[in-house]
Amino acid sequence: MTDRPALTVTLDSDTFKAFYYLKEELTAFCRQEGLQATGSKAALTQRICVYLSAGKKESAKAEKRYAADIGELTAESIIEPNIVCSEKHRAFFKRELGRQFSFNVLFQNWLKENAGKTYGDALEAYRKILADKKANPTKIDKQFEYNTYIRDFFSDNQGKTLQDAIRCWNYKKALPGHHRYERTDLAALYEEVSL
Incomplete structure (x- = not known):
């Protein structure tokens, strides 16, 4: 190694x-x-x-951002450029979507990319994002390599333990190159352990 x-x-x-x-x-x-x-x-x-x-x-x-003075929000209100998700926004979305509403990253990005559309469009987009999240597994960002590795390890190795996964991860991260799970990483489980 x-x-x-x-x-x-x-x-x-x-x-x-x-x-x-x-x-x-x-x-x-x-x-x-x-x-x-x-x-x-x-x-x-x-x-x-x-x-x-x-x-x-x-x-x-x-980059310093300032919240725009947007007045009362309705479904017909226009999404302002450089939107800053404030308590006023949160209150509007909770009122329209229910208490379980939260600003997730996908929705915040949608708001920033869709200035000029209405808050009614935003309500539809939020519902679609939630439906898509339920239908498709979440992609883990690159900075969470450990989480991605462990998820992929268990996807390929039902019945193995977390200790097995961690042992393979420790083996993998000591190697040069990418740090994605590969079946060859299981070699770490079969190496002689000297005590």
Whole structure:
């Protein structure tokens, strides 16, 4: 099994990208090197890649948004550009859709992409999003590689334990390349364990 290299300034960016590092490791490296240590795992990874390849210290730029004064919301109201999902919006959607309403990511994205349509259109879109979520399994974002791996492991290996899945995950993340489940990862379960 290949040992994963330590995350240091001597590591080249291609090698860094080939291995799996925990977000906590990325954050610690950023703090140690004076890089901005906030943001998603993907943002930290990108920041470290730039630093390892070019020595540049990039910082995340937050875009400040302001809520528009939208007045009373009705189904005929127009969705404003650069919408900020406020308590006024939440109250409208709860009134129209029920107390179980919550702003999920898909719906927030739909609102941002559909400025100029009506809130009646938004109500229909929310109902469709919920129906689609029930009909199709949720895609796990790239930054949640562990969750995706464990789900795929159990999909292919009914009867195996969580400890089996974790052992295979630990084997996989120590290898260079992608960190998606493959049936060959089961080799980790059959290796001799020396105590």
